[in-house]
Structure formats: C-alpha cells, structure tokens
Amino acid sequence: MAGQSVAFIGLGNMGTPMTARLVAAGVAVRGFDVAEAARARFAEAGGTPASTAAEAAAGADVVITMLPNSDVVEAVVAEVLPSLKPGAIVVDMSSSEPLRTRALAERVAAGGVRLIDAPVSGGVKGATEGTLAIMVGGSDAEFAEVRELLSLLGKPTHVGAIGAGHALKAINNLMSAIHLWGSSEAMLTGIEFGLDPSLMLEVINASSGRSGSTQYKWPTFIVPETYDAGFGAALMLKDMRIATGLAHALGTPSTLSDVAVAHWTRAVADLEPGSDHTAVAKWLREHPAGLVEGD
Secondary structure, eight states, X not given: OTTOOEEEEOOSTTHHHHHHHHHHTTOOEEEEOSSHHXXXXXXXXXXXXXXXXXXXXXXXSEEEEOOSSHHHHHHHHHHHGGGSOTTOEEEEOSOOOHHHHHHHHHHHHTTTOEEEEOOEESHHHHHXXXXXXXXXXXXXXXXXXXXXXXXXXXXXXXXXXXXXXXXXXHHHHHHHHHHHHHHHXXXXXXXXXXXXXXXXXXXXXTSTTOOHIIIXXXXXXXXXXXXXXXXXXXXXXXXXXXXXXXXHHHTOOOHHHHHHHHHHHHHHHHSOTTOBGGGHHHHHHHOTTOSOTTO
16 A cells, blocks of 8 residues: 555545545545535545546546446546556445446456456445445455555455455345335334334344344434434435346346335335435335335
8 A cells, every 4th residue: 555646536425534534544645526515625634636537546556436326437437547557446436336347347457457346335434434344346466455545444355356346235235225124114013013112122133133224223313213324215225226137137036125126216206315214214104005006
C-alpha cells in the first residue's frame, strides 16, 4: 500500500465515510462525485476533490468505485479508462451484476488495466467504523495487492475469481431480505396474539429461529420504530434481483426467492422514497394481507 495513489469515484452515503477512513490513515485520495455537496464533504475530510471522474483517476494506482449499479460502473470505467496508466487496478465496491463484472474485466484488460470486485456488507455504520465485510473477487496476486488498503475499511476476504464478490454480496442480501420478511411476519403474528416482542426475541435468539434480523434488526431498528439501519429498501431489492437474475442465468432453483422479490417489489413501491429496508416490517404491519390476488 505504501506510496499507492488512490482515486475514489462515488462519495455518497457509503463513499463519504469510507474515504474519510482512508484519508485519516494517511492515504492520498482524489475523489469525484456528481453531487457538488458530496465533493465538498470529501474536501472537508481532507481529500482532494476532482471536477471529473477521469481527472480523479488520472495516474492513480488504484481506482475504487462505489456506485449505484452496473450501468453506472460501466459508464464511469469507460470514461476513466483512457486516463489510467497501464497496470492500474480498478476495485469495484459497488453492488454490481457478477456476469457483467466478468465481461467488464475482460474489456478493460485489453487496455492494460485490471479490474476486481470488492462489494461490502455492513452499511453506513460499518463504513464509518471500518468494520465492513469486504468480498473480493479476483486473482490471488490482485487480492494481495489491495488487501492492506481494503483492511483500512473492514475485513477483506478473497472469495474467488472475478465476479465472485458481486455474486456472494447479492446472494447474502437475498438471504438477509428473506430472513427479514419471514421474521417480521412471525413477530407480527406473536405480537397480535399478545406476546411481548422483547421476550419473543430473547427466546427466539436462544433457539433455532434466530437470524441477523431477530438478533440485530428487530431489537435495534424495528421495536424502537426508528427504521434507520442505513441501507435502503430499494437497494436491498436491487441486490435481490441481481441474485435471482444470476439464478435464472445459471438455471438454479429460485422459486422462494422469486416470491420474495415480488413481495419486496410491492412494499418498496408503497414505501416513501429512500425508506430504510427495515421499514418493510412497518409496511407488513400496515398491509397484513401482503400481496393481493391479481398483483
């Protein structure tokens, strides 16, 4: 990591605290975001803002992207590719589509640039505290090259070849979303029956029904009705669709997963824009019938 110059593209809810950690660790970071306010926050944290993505990436050893989806990632990579020096490595920490990530890596390799994927789990809290779970897809050598840098942001784990990180991130979030929906239906049934939610969680979390939703999301964000875990419902749905899309492409079973996507699609459409993913528990309480016939 010593002497590496780093560019960071995407200074939103996750990118801002991530770059702040890099800067605080003494890393020289040039950053870009389409939002002027985001660039201003980055500058206040000690980063060097650029006026374009290409300007930020020019001459950088490592370019990190934290962007909304594969469409944006591909557009940004196409923009910055001419300004990258041979041998530079692009680290896509966005939640992108794994098969498209593989194809993009092949395209940039023709220009002498390497691309790996390193999506994260842990939300804004993990980004702020440097405790993100980072799932890295790429070669052993590429992982070794960025491991120290990524360790400033959390715990990087090499999970396979290019695209493996994006696949695992989407699969993890699909499972998380299914757990949250099922846990919420079960909890609301118990509450309606007259059971105390805190007591329910105490017993469930010592039993076989426990999950991350019962151990963390329900007691921390749903029982207090704050619904502010720091990860949007629409983003959760996007990752669910990436996972089911991968299943469809590979011909693996996705019957329950497809039903979960349909339920989440209805809830996200009804929720206020920008709602946290834990707000689906509130939506379920207000819409006990869930999907109605004909939806």
